[in-house]
Amino acid sequence: MQVIRQFLVFDIITFGTYDIQMFEVLLLIPLILAVIIIMRLHTRFIKKRKQKRKKTPRAITIIIRILLVILAVFVSLRILGVRLYNFFDFAGEVLRFKLFTLGETDVSLLTIIVMAAVVYVSTKLAKLVRNYFNKTVFPRLKIEPGLQFSLSKLIGYIVIAIGILIAIQGMGIRLSALTVFAGVLGVGIGFGMQSITANFVSGVAILFERPIQEGDMVKVGAMIGTVMKINLRATIIRTIDNEHLIVPNTQFVNSTVENMSHSDPKLRLHVDVGVAYGTDPHLVREALLEAARVTENILGVPEPDVLFTSFGDSALNFVLRVWVADPFMQLKVKSELHYAIVDQFRQREITIPFPQRDVHIRQLPRQVQ
Helix, strand or coil: HHHHHHHHHEEEEEEEEEEEEEHHHHHHHHHHHHHHHHHHHHHHHHHHHHCCCCCCCHHHHHHHHHHHHHHHHHHHHHHHHCHHHHHHHHHHHHHCEEEEEEEEEEHHHHHHHHHHHHHHHHHHEEEEHHHHHHHHHCCCCCCCCHHHHHHHHHHHHHHHHHHHHHHHHHCCCHHHHHHHHHHHHHHHHHHHHHHHHHHHHHHHHHHHHHCCCCCEEECCEEEEEEEEECCCCEEEEEEEECCEEEEEEEHHCCCCCCCCHHHHHCCCEEEEEECCCCCCCHHHHHHHHHHHHCCCCCCCCCCCEEEEEEECCEEEEEEEEEEECHHHHHHHHHHHHHHHHHHHHCCCCCCCCCCCCCCCCCCCCCCCC
16 A cells, blocks of 8 residues: 555656646546547537537537636646646746756747747748749749749748747757757768758759759650649659659759750651552652641641651661640640551552561481481
Protein backbone atom coordinates (compact mmCIF):
# COMPACT_ATOMS: atom_id res chain seq x y z
CA MET A 1 0.00 0.00 0.00
CA GLN A 2 2.86 2.35 0.79
CA VAL A 3 4.29 1.79 -2.71
CA ILE A 4 0.92 2.53 -4.35
CA ARG A 5 0.50 5.65 -2.23
CA GLN A 6 3.95 6.92 -3.21
CA PHE A 7 3.17 6.20 -6.84
CA LEU A 8 -0.12 8.14 -6.72
CA VAL A 9 1.36 11.21 -4.98
CA PHE A 10 4.43 11.23 -7.23
CA ASP A 11 4.93 14.65 -8.84
CA ILE A 12 5.02 14.19 -12.62
CA ILE A 13 5.56 17.82 -13.58
CA THR A 14 5.72 21.18 -11.84
CA PHE A 15 4.43 24.46 -13.27
CA GLY A 16 5.84 27.15 -10.97
CA THR A 17 4.04 26.56 -7.66
CA TYR A 18 1.64 23.97 -9.11
CA ASP A 19 2.58 20.31 -8.75
CA ILE A 20 0.78 17.78 -10.98
CA GLN A 21 0.61 14.38 -9.28
CA MET A 22 0.03 10.94 -10.76
CA PHE A 23 -3.44 10.40 -9.28
CA GLU A 24 -4.60 13.73 -10.76
CA VAL A 25 -3.49 12.60 -14.19
CA LEU A 26 -5.27 9.28 -13.71
CA LEU A 27 -8.46 11.16 -12.85
CA LEU A 28 -8.17 13.18 -16.06
CA ILE A 29 -8.15 10.05 -18.24
CA PRO A 30 -11.82 9.04 -17.62
CA LEU A 31 -12.82 12.71 -18.01
CA ILE A 32 -11.19 12.91 -21.45
CA LEU A 33 -12.78 9.61 -22.47
CA ALA A 34 -16.19 10.83 -21.31
CA VAL A 35 -15.87 14.02 -23.39
CA ILE A 36 -14.89 12.00 -26.48
CA ILE A 37 -17.84 9.63 -26.01
CA ILE A 38 -20.30 12.50 -25.55
CA MET A 39 -18.94 14.22 -28.69
CA ARG A 40 -19.43 11.06 -30.75
CA LEU A 41 -22.93 10.46 -29.39
CA HIS A 42 -23.82 14.06 -30.21
CA THR A 43 -22.50 13.61 -33.77
CA ARG A 44 -24.55 10.43 -34.25
CA PHE A 45 -27.64 12.18 -32.89
CA ILE A 46 -27.21 15.00 -35.44
CA LYS A 47 -26.77 12.49 -38.29
CA LYS A 48 -29.98 10.67 -37.30
CA ARG A 49 -31.89 13.96 -37.26
CA LYS A 50 -30.58 14.73 -40.75
CA GLN A 51 -31.75 11.34 -41.99
CA LYS A 52 -35.20 12.16 -40.60
CA ARG A 53 -35.02 15.57 -42.30
CA LYS A 54 -34.93 17.36 -38.94
CA LYS A 55 -31.95 19.67 -39.12
CA THR A 56 -30.40 21.05 -35.96
CA PRO A 57 -29.27 24.70 -36.31
CA ARG A 58 -25.50 24.88 -36.71
CA ALA A 59 -25.23 27.63 -34.08
CA ILE A 60 -26.83 25.37 -31.45
CA THR A 61 -24.41 22.56 -32.30
CA ILE A 62 -21.42 24.88 -31.92
CA ILE A 63 -22.71 26.29 -28.61
CA ILE A 64 -23.22 22.78 -27.20
CA ARG A 65 -19.67 21.76 -28.14
CA ILE A 66 -18.18 24.96 -26.67
CA LEU A 67 -20.10 24.49 -23.40
CA LEU A 68 -18.94 20.88 -23.24
CA VAL A 69 -15.30 21.91 -23.70
CA ILE A 70 -15.62 24.67 -21.07
CA LEU A 71 -17.15 22.21 -18.62
CA ALA A 72 -14.34 19.70 -19.28
CA VAL A 73 -11.70 22.40 -18.74
CA PHE A 74 -13.38 23.54 -15.50
CA VAL A 75 -13.55 19.99 -14.12
CA SER A 76 -9.93 19.37 -15.16
CA LEU A 77 -8.78 22.49 -13.33
CA ARG A 78 -10.67 21.45 -10.19
CA ILE A 79 -9.01 18.04 -10.35
CA LEU A 80 -5.61 19.73 -10.62
CA GLY A 81 -6.45 21.95 -7.66
CA VAL A 82 -6.77 25.18 -9.62
CA ARG A 83 -9.53 27.64 -8.71
CA LEU A 84 -11.16 30.13 -11.04
CA TYR A 85 -9.57 33.20 -9.45
CA ASN A 86 -6.05 31.87 -10.08
CA PHE A 87 -6.74 30.35 -13.50
CA PHE A 88 -4.70 32.98 -15.35
CA ASP A 89 -1.83 32.51 -12.95
CA PHE A 90 -1.86 28.76 -13.66
CA ALA A 91 -2.14 29.35 -17.43
CA GLY A 92 0.84 31.72 -17.27
CA GLU A 93 2.92 29.12 -15.43
CA VAL A 94 2.04 26.51 -18.05
CA LEU A 95 2.92 28.80 -20.96
CA ARG A 96 6.21 29.82 -19.33
CA PHE A 97 7.21 26.24 -18.56
CA LYS A 98 10.65 25.53 -20.03
CA LEU A 99 10.55 22.75 -22.61
CA PHE A 100 14.21 22.81 -23.63
CA THR A 101 17.18 25.14 -23.92
CA LEU A 102 18.46 26.40 -27.25
CA GLY A 103 21.95 27.77 -26.71
CA GLU A 104 21.49 30.22 -23.82
CA THR A 105 17.75 30.71 -24.43
CA ASP A 106 14.98 28.82 -22.66
CA VAL A 107 12.26 27.75 -25.07
CA SER A 108 8.77 27.55 -23.54
CA LEU A 109 5.34 26.66 -24.82
CA LEU A 110 4.61 30.38 -25.19
CA THR A 111 7.71 30.76 -27.36
CA ILE A 112 6.55 28.03 -29.72
CA ILE A 113 2.98 29.40 -29.89
CA VAL A 114 4.16 32.94 -30.68
CA MET A 115 6.62 31.70 -33.31
CA ALA A 116 3.93 29.56 -34.93
CA ALA A 117 1.55 32.54 -34.95
CA VAL A 118 4.19 34.80 -36.53
CA VAL A 119 4.98 32.21 -39.20
CA TYR A 120 1.26 31.80 -39.93
CA VAL A 121 0.78 35.56 -40.23
CA SER A 122 3.90 35.75 -42.42
CA THR A 123 2.42 33.12 -44.74
CA LYS A 124 -0.82 35.06 -45.11
CA LEU A 125 1.09 38.33 -45.56
CA ALA A 126 3.28 36.69 -48.23
CA LYS A 127 0.15 35.72 -50.15
CA LEU A 128 -1.18 39.30 -49.99
CA VAL A 129 2.16 40.74 -51.11
CA ARG A 130 2.36 38.28 -54.03
CA ASN A 131 -1.16 39.17 -55.15
CA TYR A 132 -0.32 42.88 -54.95
CA PHE A 133 2.80 42.49 -57.10
CA ASN A 134 1.00 40.21 -59.59
CA LYS A 135 -1.96 42.57 -60.05
CA THR A 136 -0.34 45.99 -59.64
CA VAL A 137 3.45 46.12 -59.88
CA PHE A 138 4.30 43.53 -62.55
CA PRO A 139 1.72 44.73 -65.12
CA ARG A 140 3.06 48.29 -64.84
CA LEU A 141 6.63 47.12 -65.35
CA LYS A 142 5.51 44.91 -68.30
CA ILE A 143 7.39 41.87 -67.02
CA GLU A 144 6.82 38.65 -68.96
CA PRO A 145 4.49 36.10 -67.29
CA GLY A 146 7.24 33.52 -66.74
CA LEU A 147 9.47 35.94 -64.86
CA GLN A 148 6.44 37.25 -62.94
CA PHE A 149 5.81 33.75 -61.65
CA SER A 150 9.45 33.36 -60.52
CA LEU A 151 9.66 36.75 -58.83
CA SER A 152 6.29 36.26 -57.14
CA LYS A 153 7.39 33.01 -55.54
CA LEU A 154 10.73 34.48 -54.49
CA ILE A 155 9.03 37.48 -52.87
CA GLY A 156 6.72 35.14 -50.95
CA TYR A 157 9.65 33.12 -49.59
CA ILE A 158 11.50 36.30 -48.59
CA VAL A 159 8.49 37.59 -46.63
CA ILE A 160 8.14 34.26 -44.80
CA ALA A 161 11.88 34.19 -44.03
CA ILE A 162 11.73 37.73 -42.62
CA GLY A 163 8.76 36.74 -40.46
CA ILE A 164 10.67 33.76 -39.06
CA LEU A 165 13.72 35.93 -38.26
CA ILE A 166 11.50 38.50 -36.54
CA ALA A 167 9.87 35.75 -34.46
CA ILE A 168 13.25 34.34 -33.45
CA GLN A 169 14.70 37.73 -32.52
CA GLY A 170 11.50 38.86 -30.79
CA MET A 171 11.51 35.84 -28.47
CA GLY A 172 15.10 36.55 -27.47
CA ILE A 173 16.62 33.61 -29.31
CA ARG A 174 20.04 34.53 -30.62
CA LEU A 175 20.87 33.41 -34.12
CA SER A 176 24.20 32.17 -32.82
CA ALA A 177 22.28 29.62 -30.79
CA LEU A 178 21.11 28.04 -34.03
CA THR A 179 24.62 27.24 -35.22
CA VAL A 180 24.45 23.76 -33.71
CA PHE A 181 21.20 23.01 -35.50
CA ALA A 182 22.60 24.51 -38.69
CA GLY A 183 25.55 22.15 -38.46
CA VAL A 184 23.27 19.15 -37.93
CA LEU A 185 21.08 20.32 -40.81
CA GLY A 186 24.15 20.64 -43.01
CA VAL A 187 25.15 17.06 -42.28
CA GLY A 188 21.58 15.94 -43.01
CA ILE A 189 21.60 17.81 -46.31
CA GLY A 190 24.95 16.28 -47.21
CA PHE A 191 23.59 12.76 -46.75
CA GLY A 192 19.84 12.29 -46.60
CA MET A 193 18.63 15.53 -48.22
CA GLN A 194 21.14 15.80 -51.03
CA SER A 195 18.67 15.02 -53.79
CA ILE A 196 16.00 17.31 -52.29
CA THR A 197 18.47 20.20 -52.12
CA ALA A 198 19.63 19.56 -55.68
CA ASN A 199 16.02 19.58 -56.90
CA PHE A 200 15.35 22.81 -54.97
CA VAL A 201 18.35 24.59 -56.51
CA SER A 202 17.40 23.26 -59.94
CA GLY A 203 13.86 24.55 -59.43
CA VAL A 204 15.18 28.05 -58.68
CA ALA A 205 17.36 27.88 -61.83
CA ILE A 206 14.37 26.83 -63.94
CA LEU A 207 12.18 29.61 -62.55
CA PHE A 208 14.74 32.28 -63.49
CA GLU A 209 16.30 30.92 -66.68
CA ARG A 210 12.91 29.71 -67.99
CA PRO A 211 14.17 26.85 -70.21
CA ILE A 212 10.66 25.49 -69.85
CA GLN A 213 7.44 27.31 -69.04
CA GLU A 214 3.94 26.32 -68.08
CA GLY A 215 2.09 25.28 -71.23
CA ASP A 216 5.20 24.15 -73.11
CA MET A 217 5.21 20.77 -74.82
CA VAL A 218 8.33 18.83 -73.82
CA LYS A 219 9.80 15.42 -74.40
CA VAL A 220 11.36 13.77 -71.37
CA GLY A 221 12.88 10.44 -72.28
CA ALA A 222 10.22 8.62 -74.28
CA MET A 223 7.33 10.61 -72.78
CA ILE A 224 5.77 13.68 -74.45
CA GLY A 225 3.55 16.01 -72.48
CA THR A 226 2.57 19.53 -71.45
CA VAL A 227 4.16 21.37 -68.52
CA MET A 228 1.30 22.01 -66.09
CA LYS A 229 3.10 23.44 -63.05
CA ILE A 230 6.69 24.18 -62.04
CA ASN A 231 7.34 23.74 -58.33
CA LEU A 232 10.61 24.21 -56.48
CA ARG A 233 11.21 20.47 -56.11
CA ALA A 234 9.50 18.90 -59.10
CA THR A 235 7.62 19.76 -62.28
CA ILE A 236 4.20 18.32 -63.16
CA ILE A 237 3.77 17.20 -66.77
CA ARG A 238 0.54 15.94 -68.35
CA THR A 239 1.23 13.47 -71.11
CA ILE A 240 -0.74 13.18 -74.35
CA ASP A 241 -2.49 10.18 -72.74
CA ASN A 242 -3.65 12.46 -69.84
CA GLU A 243 -1.23 10.89 -67.38
CA HIS A 244 0.46 13.20 -64.88
CA LEU A 245 4.21 12.83 -64.39
CA ILE A 246 6.05 14.36 -61.42
CA VAL A 247 9.55 14.93 -62.78
CA PRO A 248 12.39 16.03 -60.44
CA ASN A 249 13.80 19.40 -61.48
CA THR A 250 17.35 18.05 -61.70
CA GLN A 251 16.31 16.12 -64.79
CA PHE A 252 15.64 19.39 -66.62
CA VAL A 253 19.00 20.85 -65.58
CA ASN A 254 21.32 17.83 -65.85
CA SER A 255 19.71 16.07 -68.82
CA THR A 256 18.81 17.01 -72.36
CA VAL A 257 15.13 17.92 -72.55
CA GLU A 258 13.42 18.59 -75.87
CA ASN A 259 11.20 21.66 -75.60
CA MET A 260 8.92 21.65 -78.63
CA SER A 261 7.36 25.01 -77.76
CA HIS A 262 10.48 27.02 -76.92
CA SER A 263 10.87 30.26 -78.91
CA ASP A 264 9.25 28.94 -82.12
CA PRO A 265 6.41 26.41 -81.70
CA LYS A 266 6.64 25.11 -85.30
CA LEU A 267 7.74 21.48 -85.52
CA ARG A 268 9.10 19.51 -88.48
CA LEU A 269 7.98 15.93 -88.99
CA HIS A 270 9.92 13.25 -90.83
CA VAL A 271 8.22 10.34 -92.59
CA ASP A 272 10.54 7.61 -93.88
CA VAL A 273 9.26 5.45 -96.74
CA GLY A 274 10.80 2.89 -99.11
CA VAL A 275 9.66 1.91 -102.61
CA ALA A 276 10.54 -1.04 -104.82
CA TYR A 277 13.55 -0.96 -107.12
CA GLY A 278 12.58 0.02 -110.64
CA THR A 279 10.14 2.74 -109.46
CA ASP A 280 10.59 6.19 -110.99
CA PRO A 281 11.99 8.35 -108.11
CA HIS A 282 10.48 11.52 -109.62
CA LEU A 283 7.05 9.84 -109.47
CA VAL A 284 7.68 9.00 -105.81
CA ARG A 285 8.61 12.62 -105.07
CA GLU A 286 5.43 13.81 -106.78
CA ALA A 287 3.28 11.37 -104.78
CA LEU A 288 4.82 12.36 -101.42
CA LEU A 289 4.41 16.09 -102.05
CA GLU A 290 0.81 15.56 -103.12
CA ALA A 291 0.16 13.59 -99.93
CA ALA A 292 1.54 16.51 -97.92
CA ARG A 293 -0.62 18.98 -99.87
CA VAL A 294 -3.92 17.15 -99.22
CA THR A 295 -3.21 16.57 -95.51
CA GLU A 296 -4.71 19.16 -93.14
CA ASN A 297 -2.68 21.16 -90.58
CA ILE A 298 0.54 20.96 -92.64
CA LEU A 299 2.09 24.37 -93.29
CA GLY A 300 2.69 25.61 -96.81
CA VAL A 301 5.57 27.81 -95.60
CA PRO A 302 8.14 26.39 -95.05
CA GLU A 303 7.28 24.12 -97.96
CA PRO A 304 7.32 20.32 -97.64
CA ASP A 305 10.31 18.66 -99.30
CA VAL A 306 11.43 15.13 -100.23
CA LEU A 307 14.94 13.72 -99.87
CA PHE A 308 16.25 10.62 -101.64
CA THR A 309 18.25 9.27 -98.72
CA SER A 310 19.73 5.88 -99.72
CA PHE A 311 19.70 2.69 -101.78
CA GLY A 312 18.53 0.11 -99.29
CA ASP A 313 18.85 -3.67 -99.45
CA SER A 314 15.27 -4.06 -100.65
CA ALA A 315 14.06 -0.53 -101.44
CA LEU A 316 14.83 2.99 -102.55
CA ASN A 317 14.57 5.06 -99.35
CA PHE A 318 12.99 8.51 -99.22
CA VAL A 319 12.10 10.91 -96.40
CA LEU A 320 9.23 13.41 -96.53
CA ARG A 321 9.72 16.49 -94.33
CA VAL A 322 6.77 18.70 -93.42
CA TRP A 323 6.07 21.46 -90.87
CA VAL A 324 3.20 21.76 -88.40
CA ALA A 325 2.29 24.89 -86.42
CA ASP A 326 1.10 23.10 -83.29
CA PRO A 327 3.35 20.43 -81.74
CA PHE A 328 0.31 18.99 -79.98
CA MET A 329 -1.03 17.90 -83.39
CA GLN A 330 2.07 15.99 -84.47
CA LEU A 331 0.75 12.47 -83.86
CA LYS A 332 -2.57 13.13 -85.58
CA VAL A 333 -0.93 14.87 -88.54
CA LYS A 334 1.61 12.08 -88.96
CA SER A 335 -1.16 9.47 -88.94
CA GLU A 336 -3.19 11.37 -91.55
CA LEU A 337 -0.05 11.79 -93.64
CA HIS A 338 0.51 8.03 -93.62
CA TYR A 339 -3.02 7.46 -94.90
CA ALA A 340 -2.47 10.03 -97.66
CA ILE A 341 0.84 8.46 -98.74
CA VAL A 342 -0.77 5.03 -99.05
CA ASP A 343 -3.60 6.53 -101.17
CA GLN A 344 -1.19 8.39 -103.46
CA PHE A 345 1.03 5.35 -103.93
CA ARG A 346 -1.99 3.21 -104.75
CA GLN A 347 -3.15 5.70 -107.40
CA ARG A 348 0.29 5.66 -109.04
CA GLU A 349 0.81 1.90 -108.57
CA ILE A 350 3.92 2.47 -106.45
CA THR A 351 4.85 -0.57 -104.39
CA ILE A 352 6.20 -0.48 -100.86
CA PRO A 353 8.32 -3.66 -100.74
CA PHE A 354 8.95 -5.97 -97.84
CA PRO A 355 12.49 -7.18 -97.10
CA GLN A 356 13.63 -10.02 -99.39
CA ARG A 357 16.55 -12.38 -99.13
CA ASP A 358 17.93 -14.69 -101.82
CA VAL A 359 19.22 -17.96 -100.40
CA HIS A 360 21.74 -19.95 -102.52
CA ILE A 361 22.26 -23.58 -101.48
CA ARG A 362 25.63 -24.93 -102.46
CA GLN A 363 25.90 -28.62 -103.33
CA LEU A 364 27.28 -30.48 -100.39
CA PRO A 365 30.19 -32.87 -101.04
CA ARG A 366 29.24 -36.52 -101.10
CA GLN A 367 29.95 -38.41 -97.96
CA VAL A 368 32.65 -40.99 -98.27
CA GLN A 369 31.29 -44.35 -97.40
